[in-house]
Amino acid sequence: MTERNVALVCLEAVRADAFAVHAERLAALADVTFAECRAASSWAVPSHASMFTGRLPHEHGVHAFAPDFSAVDRSATFLAGLDHRAVGVSANRDVGSSSGLDTWFDTFVDVDPTQRYPWGLDAESFRLDYDGALPRPVGALAAALGHEHPVASLANLGALGLRDRAERSDRPVPADDGMRVIERAVDRELVDGDDGTEPWFLFVDAMDAHAPHRRLGLPEFTDLAVPDGWSYTESDAPAYLQHPDQYAADVDHLRACYDASVRYLDRRVAALAERLVTASDRPTTVVVTAAHGEHLLYPGDEGRLGHVGSLGEGLLRVPLLVVNPPAGYPDRVAAPVSHLALPDLLVGLAGSETPDVTADRTVAEVVGPAPGSEGLDGVPPGEWDRAIRCAVDGTAKFCWDSLGNRRRYEVTGPNDQSDPEVAPPPDWGRDRFREDEESVAAFRERVESGAGPEPPC
Numbered sequence: 001m002t003e004r005n006v007a008l009v010c011l012e013a014v015r016a017d018a019f020a021v022h023a024e025r026l027a028a029l030a031d032v033t034f035a036e037c038r039a040a041s042s043w044a045v046p047s048h049a050s051m052f053t054g055r056l057p058h059e060h061g062v063h064a065f066a067p068d069f070s071a072v073d074r075s076a077t078f079l080a081g082l083d084h085r086a087v088g089v090s091a092n093r094d095v096g097s098s099s100g101l102d103t104w105f106d107t108f109v110d111v112d113p114t115q116r117y118p119w120g121l122d123a124e125s126f127r128l129d130y131d132g133a134l135p136r137p138v139g140a141l142a143a144a145l146g147h148e149h150p151v152a153s154l155a156n157l158g159a160l161g162l163r164d165r166a167e168r169s170d171r172p173v174p175a176d177d178g179m180r181v182i183e184r185a186v187d188r189e190l191v192d193g194d195d196g197t198e199p200w201f202l203f204v205d206a207m208d209a210h211a212p213h214r215r216l217g218l219p220e221f222t223d224l225a226v227p228d229g230w231s232y233t234e235s236d237a238p239a240y241l242q243h244p245d246q247y248a249a250d251v252d253h254l255r256a257c258y259d260a261s262v263r264y265l266d267r268r269v270a271a272l273a274e275r276l277v278t279a280s281d282r283p284t285t286v287v288v289t290a291a292h293g294e295h296l297l298y299p300g301d302e303g304r305l306g307h308v309g310s311l312g313e314g315l316l317r318v319p320l321l322v323v324n325p326p327a328g329y330p331d332r333v334a335a336p337v338s339h340l341a342l343p344d345l346l347v348g349l350a351g352s353e354t355p356d357v358t359a360d361r362t363v364a365e366v367v368g369p370a371p372g373s374e375g376l377d378g379v380p381p382g383e384w385d386r387a388i389r390c391a392v393d394g395t396a397k398f399c400w401d402s403l404g405n406r407r408r409y410e411v412t413g414p415n416d417q418s419d420p421e422v423a424p425p426p427d428w429g430r431d432r433f434r435e436d437e438e439s440v441a442a443f444r445e446r447v448e449s450g451a452g453p454e455p456p457c
Contacts, residue, residue: 005284006350007202012210014290017414019319022262025270030321032329037320038362039292040339043307043370044094047291052077054343056365058436064368070100078343082350085197089185090205091178109185113178116159120152123160170229174217177208179268191279198282208265213257220263226253237305255296277324285325285349290318300416308370311390313417328354338362363432364390391429398425
C-alpha cells in the first residue's frame with residue numbers, strides 16, 4: 001500500500017459553528033466531514049500536545065504549568081509511527097520553537113506575520129535590536145543587501161514600512177496575521193522547492209482567527225460596518241465583560257471581524273490544500289481542524305470571551321474535515337470524534353487506511369490558567385486558575401473542577417449548551433481521571449499533614 005503525504009492544518013480559535021457558516025470553500029473541497037469533533041483541551045499548548053500524543057494534559061504533562069513540548073519525546077507522538085519527513089510551519093509563538101515543538105520535526109519554520117519571507121532578514125527584530133553607528137534605515141538597507149537572501153530581506157523591510165504607515169493612519173492594514181507567510185514557507189519547503197523527500201508529513205498552525213482583531217485591508221473585510229482604527233485585544237476582555245451595555249457595539253465589531261477572519265482562512269487554506277494535493281504524483285491527504293474554539297459572548301458561551309478558564313462548547317466543538325482521503329469513508333461522519341483519536345486517524349491516512357476513530361463518549365481537560373487570564377481584573381483567580389474536567393455522552397455534558405464545582409449541561413447544538421444544573425460526574429467519566437485524582441488527593445493530604453511536598457511515587 002502506498003504511503004501518502006499527509007498535511008494537518010490547525011486553525012487557532014475557530015468554532016465549529018462559525019466554520020460551518022463561513023468556510024464554504026473548504027466544505028465544498030472536503031471529501032469527509034466529521035460533524036461532531038471535540039478538542040481535548042481549551043487552548044493551544046495542551047490541545048496540540050493531545051493531538052500529537054492522543055493523551056490528556058495530565059497524562060502528557062504539557063499544560064499551563066509546563067508549556068514545553070520538548071519534555072515529550074518525538075517517540076511518544078504519532079510521528080513515531082510514520083516513516084515520513086516531518087515539516088512544521090507555525091505562526092503561533094506558543095506552538096513553535098520557543099516552546100520546543102520544533103524538536104518533534106525534521107524541519108520547522110516559525111512564522112512572524114511582519115516578516116513576509118521567513119528566510120530573509122527579520123526586519124522587526126533588526127529594528128528593535130539595532131545599535132549601529134549608521135542611521136537605522138541605512139543600517140537596515142545595508143543588512144538586507146548583505147543578507148544571504150537580499151531580495152527577500154528587502155521585501156521584508158518594505159512590508160514592515162507599509163504596515164507601520166497603515167497602523168499610524170488608522171487605515172486597514174493591508175496584511176494578514178501570518179497565513180500568506182505560512183503559504184510561502186510551505187511552497188518553498190514542499191511545493192516549489194521540494195527536495196524530493198517523500199512521503200512527508202506537514203503541520204501548519206494558523207493564527208488569523210485568533211485575537212487581536214481589527215478591520216484588515218483584505219476582501220473579506222471590505223463591507224464590514226467596523227470603524228477604521230477599531231481594534232480588540234485580549235486585554236480588552238475585562239471591560240467588555242464588566243460593562244456589557246457600554247461595549248455592546250464593540251462586541252458586534254469583534255464578531256464581525258472574527259467571522260471575516262474565518263472567511264479569509266477558508267479562501268487561503270482551500271487554495272493551499274489544492275496546491276498540496278496536486279503538487280506530487282504521490283497521493284496527498286489534507287486534514288483541517290482547530291486547536292480550540294473561541295467564546296464570543298454568544299448565549300451558550302457562559303458569559304465569556306476568549307478561551308480562558310472553561311471547557312464550554314464554544315471552545316470544545318471544532319471543525320474536522322479531510323481532503324483527498326483514501327477510499328472508504330462516507331461524505332459525512334455524524335458520530336462523535338475526539339482530538340485524542342487524531343494520531344490513529346493521521347497514521348491510518350498515511351498508510352492509505354480509513355480507521356474508525358469515532359467514540360460514543362468524549363473527554364477533555366484543562367490544567368491551570370491559559371494566556372490572557374492575567375488581565376481579568378475583578379475575576380476571582382480560582383475562576384480561571386483551576387483544573388477542569390469534562391465528559392460528554394450524547395447530549396449530556398458533565399464538568400467538574402478542582403474547586404469542587406459539579407455541573408451538568410445539555411448540549412443544544414454546535415458550540416451551544418444549556419445553563420448548568422448541579423450534578424455529579426458519571427462514573428465512567430471519573431474512571432477516566434481516577435488515577436490522577438487519587439494521586440492529587442494523596443499529595444494534598446501529605447502536604448496538609450506536614451509530611452512534605454513530595455507527591456507519592
